[in-house]
Amino acid sequence: MTALTPMKSVLVATVCSVALTGGAQAELLPPEKDLSGLEYETIGRGDLYDYRALDGYSEAPFLADMVASGTLPPLADRLPEEPLVFKTGAMSDGIGEYGGVFRHVIGGRPEGWNWLAGQHQGWGGINMAIQECLVRQGPRWQIKAEDQTGPLPNLAKSWSWNDDNTQLTMTLIKGAKWSDGDAFDTEDIRFWWEDNVEDKNVAARMKAGALAPGAKLEILDEVSFRFTFDEPQSESLVERLAYIEGCPGPSHVLKPLHPKYNSEATYEGYTQAMPADNLPIPVMGAWVPVLHKADELVVMRRNPYYWKVDETGQQLPYYNEMHFRLSTWDDRTTQAVAGTGDFSNMENPANYVAALKESQSDDAPVTVRFGQRTLAWRMSLNFSDIGAEDDVDLGLRDLFRELDFRKAVSHALDRDAIGQAVARGPFAHPYSGGLVAGSSYFDSESTFYFPYDMDKANALLDGLGLKDTDGNGIRNMADGGADIEIDVIFNSGRNETRKQLDAITSQLGEVGIRVISRGLDKTNFETALHGGAFNAVLNRRNFPTPTRRSCYNMPIAGNCPAFHQEQDGKRDFLPFEEDLAAAYRTFVATTDGAEKIQATRDIQRLITENVYVIGTIQAPAALLVNRRIRNAHPGTPVYMFQWAEDAIIRERLWTPAEQQLDELMPGKIAEY
Ligand code: GLA
Numbered sequence: 090m091t092a093l094t095p096m097k098s099v100l101v102a103t104v105c106s107v108a109l110t111g112g113a114q115a116e117l118l119p120p121e122k123d124l125s126g127l128e129y130e131t132i133g134r135g136d137l138y139d140y141r142a143l144d145g146y147s148e149a150p151f152l153a154d155m156v157a158s159g160t161l162p163p164l165a166d167r168l169p170e171e172p173l174v175f176k177t178g179a180m181s182d183g184i185g186e187y188g189g190v191f192r193h194v195i196g197g198r199p200e201g202w203n204w205l206a207g208q209h210q211g212w213g214g215i216n217m218a219i220q221e222c223l224v225r226q227g228p229r230w231q232i233k234a235e236d237q238t239g240p241l242p243n244l245a246k247s248w249s250w251n252d253d254n255t256q257l258t259m260t261l262i263k264g265a266k267w268s269d270g271d272a273f274d275t276e277d278i279r280f281w282w283e284d285n286v287e288d289k290n291v292a293a294r295m296k297a298g299a300l301a302p303g304a305k306l307e308i309l310d311e312v313s314f315r316f317t318f319d320e321p322q323s324e325s326l327v328e329r330l331a332y333i334e335g336c337p338g339p340s341h342v343l344k345p346l347h348p349k350y351n352s353e354a355t356y357e358g359y360t361q362a363m364p365a366d367n368l369p370i371p372v373m374g375a376w377v378p379v380l381h382k383a384d385e386l387v388v389m390r391r392n393p394y395y396w397k398v399d400e401t402g403q404q405l406p407y408y409n410e411m412h413f414r415l416s417t418w419d420d421r422t423t424q425a426v427a428g429t430g431d432f433s434n435m436e437n438p439a440n441y442v443a444a445l446k447e448s449q450s451d452d453a454p455v456t457v458r459f460g461q462r463t464l465a466w467r468m469s470l471n472f473s474d475i476g477a478e479d480d481v482d483l484g485l486r487d488l489f490r491e492l493d494f495r496k497a498v499s500h501a502l503d504r505d506a507i508g509q510a511v512a513r514g515p516f517a518h519p520y521s522g523g524l525v526a527g528s529s530y531f532d533s534e535s536t537f538y539f540p541y542d543m544d545k546a547n548a549l550l551d552g553l554g555l556k557d558t559d560g561n562g563i564r565n566m567a568d569g570g571a572d573i574e575i576d577v578i579f580n581s582g583r584n585e586t587r588k589q590l591d592a593i594t595s596q597l598g599e600v601g602i603r604v605i606s607r608g609l610d611k612t613n614f615e616t617a618l619h620g621g622a623f624n625a626v627l628n629r630r631n632f633p634t635p636t637r638r639s640c641y642n643m644p645i646a647g648n649c650p651a652f653h654q655e656q657d658g659k660r661d662f663l664p665f666e667e668d669l670a671a672a673y674r675t676f677v678a679t680t681d682g683a684e685k686i687q688a689t690r691d692i693q694r695l696i697t698e699n700v701y702v703i704g705t706i707q708a709p710a711a712l713l714v715n716r717r718i719r720n721a722h723p724g725t726p727v728y729m730f731q732w733a734e735d736a737i738i739r740e741r742l743w744t745p746a747e748q749q750l751d752e753l754m755p756g757k758i759a760e761y
Pocket of ligand 1 (some may be wrong): 142212213214434436730
């Protein structure tokens with residue numbers, strides 16, 4: 090067994106020391122103590138899975154019965170020519186047994202099933218269970234450093250570049266089908282790109298123009314397509330085609346409801362084309378949602394057309410049924426500890442100690458394993474005028490664009506106290522923005538920090554002319570104007586955010602800034618965020634690689650990040666923002682390892698030196714998995730390249746027959 094972080098050491102070894110450009114005065118973030126207890130051996134890229142035709146295939150017994158009675162086509166007609174084959178050697182418990190239920194508990198609610206139009210299904214692994222994407226990031230945690238060349242294949246089984254890396258040609262699995270039997274092919278890719286990503290009226294996850302400058306798609310045949318870019322790109326760019334940006338939807342269902350193909354359709358109607366209660370829908374995922382009881386439960390049944398198998402030819406998944414109990418995020422951990430749920434990312438530091446205690450006993454139903462610090466919270470100040478309601482808002486946003494103001498806010502925060510407010514113990518570490526400490530790209534020498542120092546905070550605020558002119562304890566705007574009151578929105582379903590905001594409110598109060606916290610439910614929170622209807626926002630935004638949710642963290646397209654959106658097609662960049670976007674573009678474009686690492690350091694330096702966001706704390710999370718579950722590899726991190734729901738490879742999990750739970754809908758598959 091080897092300790093985690095194999096990739097970090099190799100990446101760091103490829104570059105020699107880099108000069109600090111932040112000035113001798115700037116402080117660096119103090120080193121953290123890694124709490125991760127994960128142990129595992131790394132494997133080669135090709136050891137996890139490949140694509141090939143096997144001599145024969147078999148299927149869940151109830152599906153075989155349906156074939157025998159003529160209600161389902163034979164398995165050979167449902168599988169692609171060369172299915173994705175999971176290798177036995179990489180399975181921690183080996184080939185599985187069919188049957189049983191896997192039980193998730195989540196805090197979200199399905200907004201609808203049209204993920205192409207940006208709808209989410211409630212998070213916590215439900216989006217990922219139905220959306221399969223061109224490439225895959227989650228399982229990369231297990232791949233050895235020298236094979237960390239880019240994402241793993243998925244719906245795209247291979248791809249290649251032209252000589253100058255301006256063209257990426259991808260090939261899909263051939264002969265795969267949606268869960269309703271319709272062919273999956275490049276028409277689904279064309280529709281995803283042209284009529285969703287590139288159609289600005291659709292709020293697709295991948296934003297128009299955000300993949301790469303000048304990106305164009307050309308369909309070559311039924312299984313191959315080509316992207317052409319204005320500038321050379323690298324494998325890092327392909328990472329963007331993983332969950333959540335590169336996941337095609339069922340064009341055969343959605344096209345007729347899209348305004349381009351239907352003169353009576355509207356964009357609002359299109360977004361709602363697959364409403365939460367209208368099931369089933371066709372998916373490429375291992376399970377198909379067949380029942381949604383609002384605020385209670387989503388039941389999914391195995392997809393008889395799933396295109397992945399094990400090496401003995403058994404069609405996956407092994408579980409017949411998957412549940413998503415619609416509850417709260419804290420309850421996800423409570424139920425996993427109690428054994429009534431099978432899985433939790435324990436990410437609310439407040440329940441760490443209790444959960445750890447309860448899981449220690451020999452008969453505890455669950456295993457708990459901490460990963461690295463990859464969860465990070467931050468307060469972002471809105472730099473754009475978009476969504477501002479009055480002169481007070483406009484004045485605040487002017488102020489936010491002043492580096493000294495952002496430094497002052499950072500100096501006013503006692504991050505150790507914020508951490509202890511969330512959870513007593515060693516879990517939280519200060520966060521100053523940028524890539525998280527648990528990231529393989531993290532470089533402490535590029536991570537600047539403006540730590541707790543009330544004198545510095547007060548001096549900076551005084552220097553900006555922000556005095557308490559009316560003696561009420563709150564500083565006033567420079568012209569002797571209004572009290573400085575900052576409304577901070579947060580998702581009210583997240584207790585750890587609320588606790589941090591309480592601490593921040595009193596700390597900023599000490600330097601004469603009043604915080605007014607505004608808790609919003611998830612939907613209103615997202616709406617406010619995207620519409621710019623907030624002056625500041627506190628939320629969790631994990632940033633483990635420059636290509637995951639790049640738009641949350643860097644100004645790489647007009648409508649992102651949410652705290653600096655363009656207005657009427659224009660945006661005044663802060664002095665460093667263009668360099669930040671350029672560093673990101675270098676990262677995705679270069680094939681030179683040292684240059685790539687340098688780009689991540691530039692990103693880190695530019696974000697932290699300029700206090701682009703006000704980082705608060707970063708913490709590790711633990712993965713809780715019920716002991717019934719086999720093939721849940723003990724090295725799986727809660728979050729590395731993607732969340733554990735992807736990293737743990739659910740289609741490969743199983744439970745021995747004698748321990749399987751009863752299914753709610755035995756013998757059933759989705760009926761269209
Ligand atoms: C939510 C949860 C995370 C994880 C993701 C998966 O954000 O809080 O733990 O389950 O969903 O998308």
